[in-house]
Amino acid sequence: MCGIVGLFLKDKTMETQLGAMLSDMLITMTDRGPDSAGIAIYGDTAENTSKITVQSDTPDMDFNSLKIDLEKQVKGDVNLRVQSTHAVLELALDQVNSARLALEDLRPNLRVMSIGESLEIYKEVGLPKNVAARFEIKRMSGSHGIGHTRMATESAVTTMGAHPFNTGSDQCLVHNGSLSNHNSLRRKLRRDGVHIQTENDTEVGAAYLTWKMQNGSSLGEALESSLKDLDGFFTFVVGTKDGFGVVRDPIACKPAVMAETEQYVAFGSEYRALVNLPGIEQARVWEPEPATVYFWKH
Amino acid sequence: MNNNDSGIPRTTPRQSATFTQDINSEIRRAAATGIYDIRGGGAKRKLPTFDDLLFLGASISRYPLEGYREKCDTNVTIGGLNAANPIHLDIPITIAGMSFGALSGPAKEALGRGASEAGTSTTTGDGGMTPEERGHSSKLVYQYLPSRYGMNANDLRKADAIEIVVGQGAKPGGGGMLLGQKISDRVAQMRNLPKGIDQRSACRHPDWTGPDDLEIKILELREITGWKVPIYVKVAGARPYYDTTLAIKAGADAIVLDGMQGGTAATQDVFIEHVGQPTLAIVRPAVKALQDLGMHRKVQLILSGGIRTGADVAKAMALGADAVAIGTAALIALGDNDPKWETDYNKLGTTAGAYDDWHEGQDPAGITTQDPELMKRFDPIEGGRRLRNYLKVMTLEAQTIARACGKNHLHNLEPEDLVALTLEAAAMAQVPLAGTDWWPGKSGLF
Amino acid sequence: MQTYDLANGSLRELNATLHAQNETTNQTSWEITNPRGAHAIACGLDSPIEVAIHGSTGYYSAGMNQQATVNIKGSAGPGVAENMMSGKVVIDGDASQYAGATGNGGLLVIKGNASSRCGISMKGINIVVHGNIGHMSAFMAQSGNLVVCGDAGDALGDSCYEASIFVRGSVKSLGADCEEKEMRPEHMEILRELLLQGECDAKPAEFKRFGSARTLYNFNVDNAY
Numbered sequence: 001m002c003g004i005v006g007l008f009l010k011d012k013t014m015e016t017q018l019g020a021m022l023s024d025m026l027i028t029m030t031d032r033g034p035d036s037a038g039i040a041i042y043g044d045t046a047e048n049t050s051k052i053t054v055q056s057d058t059p060d061m062d063f064n065s066l067k068i069d070l071e072k073q074v075k076g077d078v079n080l081r082v083q084s085t086h087a088v089l090e091l092a093l094d095q096v097n098s099a100r101l102a103l104e105d106l107r108p109n110l111r112v113m114s115i116g117e118s119l120e121i122y123k124e125v126g127l128p129k130n131v132a133a134r135f136e137i138k139r140m141s142g143s144h145g146i147g148h149t150r151m152a153t154e155s156a157v158t159t160m161g162a163h164p165f166n167t168g169s170d171q172c173l174v175h176n177g178s179l180s181n182h183n184s185l186r187r188k189l190r191r192d193g194v195h196i197q198t199e200n201d202t203e204v205g206a207a208y209l210t211w212k213m214q215n216g217s218s219l220g221e222a223l224e225s226s227l228k229d230l231d232g233f234f235t236f237v238v239g240t241k242d243g244f245g246v247v248r249d250p251i252a253c254k255p256a257v258m259a260e261t262e263q264y265v266a267f268g269s270e271y272r273a274l275v276n277l278p279g280i281e282q283a284r285v286w287e288p289e290p291a292t293v294y295f296w297k298h
Numbered sequence: 299m300n301n302n303d304s305g306i307p308r309t310t311p312r313q314s315a316t317f318t319q320d321i322n323s324e325i326r327r328a329a330a331t332g333i334y335d336i337r338g339g340g341a342k343r344k345l346p347t348f349d350d351l352l353f354l355g356a357s358i359s360r361y362p363l364e365g366y367r368e369k370c371d372t373n374v375t376i377g378g379l380n381a382a383n384p385i386h387l388d389i390p391i392t393i394a395g396m397s398f399g400a401l402s403g404p405a406k407e408a409l410g411r412g413a414s415e416a417g418t419s420t421t422t423g424d425g426g427m428t429p430e431e432r433g434h435s436s437k438l439v440y441q442y443l444p445s446r447y448g449m450n451a452n453d454l455r456k457a458d459a460i461e462i463v464v465g466q467g468a469k470p471g472g473g474g475m476l477l478g479q480k481i482s483d484r485v486a487q488m489r490n491l492p493k494g495i496d497q498r499s500a501c502r503h504p505d506w507t508g509p510d511d512l513e514i515k516i517l518e519l520r521e522i523t524g525w526k527v528p529i530y531v532k533v534a535g536a537r538p539y540y541d542t543t544l545a546i547k548a549g550a551d552a553i554v555l556d557g558m559q560g561g562t563a564a565t566q567d568v569f570i571e572h573v574g575q576p577t578l579a580i581v582r583p584a585v586k587a588l589q590d591l592g593m594h595r596k597v598q599l600i601l602s603g604g605i606r607t608g609a610d611v612a613k614a615m616a617l618g619a620d621a622v623a624i625g626t627a628a629l630i631a632l633g634d635n636d637p638k639w640e641t642d643y644n645k646l647g648t649t650a651g652a653y654d655d656w657h658e659g660q661d662p663a664g665i666t667t668q669d670p671e672l673m674k675r676f677d678p679i680e681g682g683r684r685l686r687n688y689l690k691v692m693t694l695e696a697q698t699i700a701r702a703c704g705k706n707h708l709h710n711l712e713p714e715d716l717v718a719l720t721l722e723a724a725a726m727a728q729v730p731l732a733g734t735d736w737w738p739g740k741s742g743l744f
Numbered sequence: 745m746q747t748y749d750l751a752n753g754s755l756r757e758l759n760a761t762l763h764a765q766n767e768t769t770n771q772t773s774w775e776i777t778n779p780r781g782a783h784a785i786a787c788g789l790d791s792p793i794e795v796a797i798h799g800s801t802g803y804y805s806a807g808m809n810q811q812a813t814v815n816i817k818g819s820a821g822p823g824v825a826e827n828m829m830s831g832k833v834v835i836d837g838d839a840s841q842y843a844g845a846t847g848n849g850g851l852l853v854i855k856g857n858a859s860s861r862c863g864i865s866m867k868g869i870n871i872v873v874h875g876n877i878g879h880m881s882a883f884m885a886q887s888g889n890l891v892v893c894g895d896a897g898d899a900l901g902d903s904c905y906e907a908s909i910f911v912r913g914s915v916k917s918l919g920a921d922c923e924e925k926e927m928r929p930e931h932m933e934i935l936r937e938l939l940l941q942g943e944c945d946a947k948p949a950e951f952k953r954f955g956s957a958r959t960l961y962n963f964n965v966d967n968a969y
Contacts, residue, residue: 001508001544032510034547151510151547154540178508233507252860252879253507255822255840269510271800271821271840272781285800285819287840287859289897290879333963446846446865450829451788451808478962490848490867490886492906495961500884504864505804505823505842514783518804518823521759522788 002176003029003149006237006267008244008296019140023132025273026147030128033149036162037131038123040172043142045118050096052089053113053120062107063087073102084134086122116170118241123162146239148174155200165206170241175202176254180232223247223293245295252290259283265296335567338656340468340559345576348613350723351716356704363701370697371707374621376598377528377551388417389693394602394625395441397423399485400563403430405665407678410434412685424474426488427453445499447489461530467560467603469569470534473499479659482668509544516549535580542587552598555584559604561626564657577603579726585618608695616711631688632681633663746771751778765791806833825852844871853942863890872942882909891938893946901954909954923957
C-alpha cells in the first residue's frame with residue numbers, strides 16, 4: 001500500500017528540473033508510504049555505455065577500490081559515482097553481463113538496484129524526505145522518472161522490498177495495491193528459471209513482466225496479459241528507456257490521477273502530488289480507466 | 299435368505315466418518331434448496347481454546363493477594379493516544395457490536411443497561427444507532443461499517459468512540475446478511491431498504507481500500523468529531539500480525555481483534571466454519587505487532603471471539619490483550635437459547651443451545667427478532683440486570699485468578715503465568731507445555 | 745465574507761472554525777484558498793453556510809455535509825460529499841472515485857466528469873453529473889437519483905436497490921440486476937427538477953432511466969453471481 005508518482009517530460013528544457021519536481025511529488029506522498037521510498041531516474045546516456053546501480057549496507061567498505069577491482073575483472077574502464085549507500089558503475093555496454101557476474105564474486109554483499117543505459121534506481125528504508133535528501137534527488141536531471149513511497153503490507157520493510165523494481169534493462173515498475181496470487185506465481189516463475197529475490201508481491205509483478213518480455217511480448221502486451229494473470233488489486237506504473245506506462249486492475253480501487261500538458265505527463269496516487277507542477281491548473285487531469293494500458297513514448 | 303435366520307453374526311451398521319449424518323443432511327438440504335446454509339453464531343466446530351491453558355498461581359516463589367481485602371484493579375483506558383476524551387472503563391469486558399435489526403430494540407436497551415451498570419461500554423452494529431441503546435449506554439461505541447446503514451454525523455458525534463469495522467471473526471472478507479423476515483418497517487426505514495428483501499452488506503468499505511486510504515478516512519472521522527473520541531479499527535483474526543501493524547500505521551487508537559468463534563447475525567455456514575483463525579491463535583501475533591511498533595499498552599488491543607468466563611478474560615489479558623469484548627455470551631446472559639423455551643425450539647426443529655437461525659426472526663427468547671409478539675417475551679430491565687450480574691461474575695473470576703497469581707491489576711498478568719495442556723495450545727499461545735519449558739516453534743519467528 | 749488560507753493555516757483550525765458556525769451563523773459566507781489537494785476540507789459541516797473552495801481538493805471534502813452549500817472551484821478527490829445528509833455540494837471540475845458515496849440526502853452537482861463508483865451505496869442523495877461517470881457507479885445504490893448527462897462506464901447500477909439512474913449518453917454496460925426502465929411522467933418531473941437545480945440545460949426527454957430488476961431481492965440460486 002503506497003504512494004506513486006511519475007513524471008514523463010515532453011519538454012526537453014525541463015529535464016534539469018526532473019529530480020526537483022519528482023522529489024517534491026514523492027515527499028507529498030509520505031502519508032501513503034512512510035516505510036521506504038525509491039526513485040527511478042532516466043538520465044543521461046552515453047554511447048555504448050551502460051550503468052549498474054548498486055546498493056550496500058556498508059558503502060565505505062564495499063565501494064572503496066570497487067572501480068579498480070572491477071576494471072581488472074572486466075578488462076575495461078569503469079566509472080564509479082558514489083551517492084550515499086548507492087553507487088553507479090558506468091561501463092561499456094558489452095561488459096555489463098560480465099561486470100554483473102564479477103560483482104557477485106567481488107562484492108557479494110552488494111545489491112543490484114538497476115541495470116540500464118539510462119536508468120538509475122535509488123531506494124532506501126526511511127521517510128521519503130530523508131531518502132530524497134540522502135540521494136540528492138533534487139539535483140538529478142533526466143527525461144522521465146518514477147517514485148514510490150511504501151507502506152509495507154505483508155513483506156518486510158527492507159531496501160530490497162522498496163520500489164521501484166528493475167524488471168529488465170532500463171525497465172522498472174512500481175505498484176500500489178496487494179496481489180493475491182503472488183505466491184503461486186512466484187513458484188511458477190522460479191520453476192521457469194526467473195530469479196526472484198524477495199517475498200514481495202510487487203517483485204513478482206515485475207518479474208512476471210520481464211519474463212513475458214523475454215518470451216517475446218512487448219511491454220504493452222506484457223501489461224495486457226498481466227490483467228489476466230495477476231489477481232488482486234494493483235496500479236502499476238512502469239518505465240522504459242524512452243517510455244512511461246500505467247495500468248490498473250479491473251476493479252481499480254486504488255487511487256490514481258494523471259495530468260497531461262504540452263510539457264509533461266504526470267502520475268500521482270493523489271492529486272496533492274501534482275499541485276506544484278507548472279501549469280497544473282490548465283492541465284488535462286483524469287483518472288486512468290480500469291484494465292486499460294496507457295503508454296507514452298519519446 | 300434372511301441374515302437373522304442364518305446364525306452368521308451381522309456386521310454392525312457403520313456410519314462414515316467422512317459422510318457423517320450432519321454432512322449428509324446438509325447435502326440433502328443443498329440439493330433440495332439450491333442455496334447455501336445461512337445461520338447466525340460463531341464456529342461450532344471443535345477448536346483449540348483458552349480452556350487448553352492453565353494459570354500457575356502463586357506459592358513460595360510468588361505471593362498471592364487476599365481476595366476481597368487486597369486490591370486487584372480492573373479498570374482500563376482505551377484510546378488515549380490521539381483522542382481528547384479516551385474511554386475509561388471499570389472493567390475490561392466490553393459488549394461487542396451487534397446490530398439493531400439482528401437484535402430487537404429492547405435487547406439493545408438491555409445490553410446498554412447491563413453494560414452501564416457494570417461500568418463498561420456497548421457497541422452499535424450494522425444498521426445505525428437507536429435511541430434505546432444511546433439512552434441506556436453510558437459509553438457507546440459507534441460502528442462505522444461498509445454498509446453505512448443509518449450512518450450520519452449527528453450520531454457520530456453522540457458516540458463515545460468510533461469503531462471502523464474492516465472485518466469480523468465469523469466471516470473475514472465477507473459482509474453481513476439480514477434476511478427479509480427481519481427487515482421490518484423500522485429496520486427498513488433505518489437502513490433505507492425495501493421492506494422484506496434479503497439484504498447483503500458490502501464486504502469492503504465503499505470509499506476506501508487499504509491502509510493508505512484508511513489513514514485518510516481516520517483523518518476525516520477525527521476532523522468531523524473534533525479529535526475528541528477514540529477511533530478503533532476492528533479486524534477479523536485472519537492475518538493478525540499484518541492487520542494490527544497496518545491498523546496502527548493508519549492511526550488507530552485501539553484494535554478490536556475478532557477470532558473465528560466470534561458470532562454473526564447471519565452469514566454462510568461455510569464462512570463461519572472454514573475461514574479465519576481461532577481466538578487463541580491470534581493474540582500473540584497481534585501483541586507482537588504492537589510491541590514491534592512500540593505501541594503495546596498505548597494502542598489498546600480488545601480481543602473477542604468466544605470469550606465466556608472470567609478465566610477467558612484473564613487468559614486473554616495474560617497473553618497481552620488490554621480488554622475483551624463479548625457478544626454471544628452477552629446474548630446468552632440475556633436469555634438467548636434458554637432451555638425454558640425448549641418446546642418452541644423443538645417446533646423450529648432445533649433445541650436449546652443449538653438454535654442459530656437468528657436471521658429468521660423467530661427467536662423464541664424474543665432477542666434476535668423484530669416480531670412484536672416474540673419481543674414481548676423479553677424484558678429489557680430484567681435482561682439488563684442479568685447482563686450486569688454476569689459481567690460482575692466474570693470480573694470477580696478474573697480478579698480471583700489475578701490475585702492468585704499475585705497481581706494487583708489484571709493488566710499485570712503475563713504469558714509466564716500460563717502453561718498449556720496441549721501441543722496446539724502451547725504453539726498458538728506461545729506458552730510452555732505444562733511440565734516443560736518448551737513450546738513448538740519456541741525458537742521460531744516470534 | 746470570511747477568508748481562510750490553507751497555505752497559512754491548519755486543516756484542524758479551518759474545520760473547527762467552520763464547525764463553530766453551527767451555533768452562530770452570522771458569518772454565512774466562507775472562502776477557502778490554497779486547498780492544494782488536502783484531505784477532509786470542510787467535512788462534517790452542519791449549518792446553512794456557504795463555503796467556496798478555490799482550487800482542487802483531496803479525499804472526503806464536504807464529507808457528511810448537512811445544510812451547508814460547498815462549492816469546489818476545482819476538482820475533487822475521492823469520496824467528495826460522502827454520506828451527505830442535506831445541503832448542496834457543487835464541483836466545478838471533475839470528481840474522483842466514490843463521489844457522493846452512501847449519501848442520504850442533499851444535492852451533489854459535478855460539472856465535469858465523475859470517476860468510478862459515483863453514488864456507490866447511495867441512500868437518498870441526488871447527484872447530477874454534467875459529464876461522464878466511471879465504472880461501477882451506483883453500485884448497491886439504495887435510493888435517490890443519479891443523473892448523468894454524458895456517458896456511463898461499465899457495470900452501471902450493479903446490485904442496486906430502489907435508486908433511479910438517468911443517463912443521457914451511452915451506457916458501456918449494465919451491472920448485475922440493473923435494467924432499463926420505463927420513463928414515466930413522474931420520472932420526467934423528478935429529472936426536470938434535478939436538471940434545474942443542477943444548473944444543467946439538458947432536456948429530460950433525452951434521458952433513459954435505469955433501475956433494479958429486483959431479481960436479487962430474495963436469495964435464489966438461479967440469480968446467483
